[in-house]
Amino acid sequence: MSGSTIGKNFTVTTWGESHGKALGVVVDGCPAGIPLCEEDIQRDLDRRKPGQSPYSTPRREEDKVTILSGVFQGVTTGTPISLIIANQDQHSKDYSQVAHVYRPGHADYTYHHKYGIWDYRGGGRASGRETAARVAAGAIAKKVLSQLGVRIQAYTLSIGPIKVNPENFDENEIYRNPLAMPDGEAAKKAAEYIQQLKEKGDSAGGVVECVIQGLPSGVGEPVFDKLDAALAKAIMSIGAVKGIEFGRGFEAAYLTGSQNNDTLVYYPDRGLTKPTNNSGGITGGISEGFPIVFRAAFKPTPSIRMPQKTVTHDMQNTQLVLTGRHDPVIVPRAVVVVEAMAAITIVDLLFQRILSRIDLIKKALS
Numbered sequence: 001m002s003g004s005t006i007g008k009n010f011t012v013t014t015w016g017e018s019h020g021k022a023l024g025v026v027v028d029g030c031p032a033g034i035p036l037c038e039e040d041i042q043r044d045l046d047r048r049k050p051g052q053s054p055y056s057t058p059r060r061e062e063d064k065v066t067i068l069s070g071v072f073q074g075v076t077t078g079t080p081i082s083l084i085i086a087n088q089d090q091h092s093k094d095y096s097q098v099a100h101v102y103r104p105g106h107a108d109y110t111y112h113h114k115y116g117i118w119d120y121r122g123g124g125r126a127s128g129r130e131t132a133a134r135v136a137a138g139a140i141a142k143k144v145l146s147q148l149g150v151r152i153q154a155y156t157l158s159i160g161p162i163k164v165n166p167e168n169f170d171e172n173e174i175y176r177n178p179l180a181m182p183d184g185e186a187a188k189k190a191a192e193y194i195q196q197l198k199e200k201g202d203s204a205g206g207v208v209e210c211v212i213q214g215l216p217s218g219v220g221e222p223v224f225d226k227l228d229a230a231l232a233k234a235i236m237s238i239g240a241v242k243g244i245e246f247g248r249g250f251e252a253a254y255l256t257g258s259q260n261n262d263t264l265v266y267y268p269d270r271g272l273t274k275p276t277n278n279s280g281g282i283t284g285g286i287s288e289g290f291p292i293v294f295r296a297a298f299k300p301t302p303s304i305r306m307p308q309k310t311v312t313h314d315m316q317n318t319q320l321v322l323t324g325r326h327d328p329v330i331v332p333r334a335v336v337v338v339e340a341m342a343a344i345t346i347v348d349l350l351f352q353r354i355l356s357r358i359d360l361i362k363k364a365l366s
């Protein structure tokens with residue numbers, strides 16, 4: 001097993017390398033009867049695809065998706081859905097300079113030592129390009145969730161030291177500026193910051209925030225498949241993610257219980273309410289029925305143009321000045337990847353939720 005599958009009830013298996021002929025995904029466990037066409041998937045793929053702004057890798061890929069199976073007359077059939085996306089603009093020759101040298105910060109050294117063989121053309125399975133397949137699967141998971149009134153929205157919260165000002169928050173901005181920042185002012189400053197780093201051959205990191213709305217309480221299993229644990233696994237499996245926090249996150253460790261607890265208030269007209277959401281919408285690993293909020297920290301892109309010390313495959317010290325096409329910042333293109341991994345996880349655990357109570361099983365069979 002190559003660890004390329006996630007999920008138990010809604011399984012997603014990605015395949016393909018950055019410099020192979022194509023990449024793709026098999027989604028198994030999608031219920032029958034959901035309207036699905038290539039455009040539904042393409043919309044999200046277009047948000048991730050490379051070459052669309054000066055703040056992205058200039059590699060030009062159309063990332064056009066083809067549905068190979070599992071859909072008939074525009075509706076899912078309940079059988080495995082197989083999707084393929086061609087690679088068109090590999091430039092594999094760019095990588096001849098690192099055929100015998102390990103790139104600092106990328107997976108070259110660890111992959112080579114794990115497998116004893118290293119396809120040096122691009123990052124292979126470790127390439128950010130693998131996330132195209134995740135986004136395609138995520139679009140299917142989102143279609144399932146849209147039928148249930150669950151909505152997932154991620155955006156860039158910060159790039160380097162530049163943060164979104166909550167007072168300027170404008171959801172439309174996420175789709176208006178190429179940095180997917182819900183604050184036009186912050187996006188302008190972040191663009192300048194990235195431009196300065198690009199000129200030096202350096203790169204930036206940042207934080208993606210994700211909000212899940214409309215998810216009822218009761219989703220998530222009590223022990224190993226806690227909703228926060230499952231989301232953490234899914235999000236941490238995205239290349240370059242170095243941390244995740246829910247709600248108040250790491251800050252909670254510095255508070256007292258009275259400061260951190262979310263108090264509960266019931267109003268006959270509004271039902272149960274929580275004036276704060278320090279928990280991020282999950283307690284005991286189970287969704288509360290309030291918005292789920294988490295943040296993922298992305299490291300700066302490892303492939304940079306500045307001279308770096310490294311070693312050759314035969315352990316000679318050397319200096320590397322990388323050429324090739326890379327994202328000066330990963331975060332804006334990863335926003336939709338975060339949404340996809342969250343959607344896949346939520347659907348998987350939602351299906352498990354139905355199996356946790358006899359009344360829900362009876363309802364499903366009636």
Ligand SMILES: Cc1cc2nc3c(=O)[nH]c(=O)nc-3n(C[C@H](O)[C@H](O)[C@H](O)COP(=O)(O)O)c2cc1C
Binds near residue numbers: 107
């Ligand atoms: C959407 C996306 C785009 C990425 N683009 C690049 C890139 O252009 N160049 C690069 O060196 N790494 C890029 N990465 C990061 C590498 O994939 C990642 O750093 C590598 O797999 C090593 O894994 P680690 O950083 O999690 O340890 C990208 C990641 C994602 C998710």
Ligand SMILES: C=C(O[C@@H]1CC(C(=O)O)=C[C@@H](OP(=O)(O)O)[C@H]1O)C(=O)O
Binds near residue numbers: 019
């Ligand atoms: C092509 C994409 O991004 C790539 C992610 C990536 C990496 O190392 O992660 C390295 C670059 O790949 P290559 O050097 O093979 O062009 C980026 O262009 C993509 O995301 O679609």
